[in-house]
Amino acid sequence: MLTCGGGGSTRANGRRGRWFPGLMAWATGRAFNEGTAVGKMAATLGSSGWWQRWRRRLSAWNGSRMLLLLLLLGCGQGPRQVGAGQTFEYLKREHSLSKPYQGVGTGSSSLWNLMGNAMVMTQYIRLTPDMQSKQGALWNRVPCFLRDWELQVHFKIHGQGKKNLHGDGLAIWYTKDRMQPGPVFGNMDKFVGLGVFVDTYPNEEKQQEAQKRRYSPGVQRVFPYISAMVNNGSLSYDHERDGRPTELGGCTAIVRNLHYDTFLVIRYVKRHLTIMMDIDGKHEWRDCIEVPGVRLPRGYYFGTSSITGDLSDNHDVISLKLFELTVERTPEEEKLHRDVFLPSVDNMKLPEAKSPSWSTLIQRSPRAHGGEESPRYVA
């Protein structure tokens, strides 16, 4: 596997699109964004998976042209320096999964375990089939001790159901526990760590409709919807409200029944959590969630899970690619970024770890979602 890295996105500037180094822009015929887009963020957060993107793009090219470009780029085995020299990225095989899925889920040497109805197919891992009341999961067996990382998820959600007659979606996890089935997209509730949800069914909206209540327009979230949650084990995911009370952020992501590939990237660098998606078939990362001050312990597990209920979908994972991002830190940052032992989010008043009886969020403050209250976690 080539582990060329490089480039970054224009994410830092809130723009759409991806940044390519000059040669890459030339090689692909794509103009890269100028000025600050290539600046600080690319240098510090820098590297992401443009290489994967680019390689897919190249798949339409013939082999000799690709080889020529590889030679031009000096790209081969090993890490690649990115930006102004601060960032490298390395594919970590022990936390990655891609075709062919030889030995996945079987044998004691497999890096990945399957659960429930999850099945290994030739072209994908199916977490659930398009059938009612299924649940499945896929879990990395190796705890991740990286400080800064990026997880690229290539997934596909598809099924027979028409609009809003499909569910429930899938989740991507970085958690203390693994292989614990439960109600949160097939995983345990009150998890410890990070959950990213690709929620395809608007439970809250449907419930309110059933009660003949109307959303106020500014509050409505359009589904499918991606959201993120950090939990220290005290909070329940509110399925009936699609996790709204505990979400760190979210965005609409029309991901079902698409004829092109769909991707999600979760990047965690210097305690900054960024979630982007490539779901428009344009080979560009689009912003979804950005949260600073997210403290995640090391040594947790990556996994993905899914569940169906009365409504269903095929939830497929094609690949999971975990990149180590090596980032320079100032001595001050080194002090600030010391290891933590429980997940938390700055300014969100997660309860103290000493009390086992943390209540769920009670206080709320007006913010986000057109005046909808945002969570304030208190003891």
Ligand SMILES: [Ca+2]
């Ligand atoms: Ca839902």
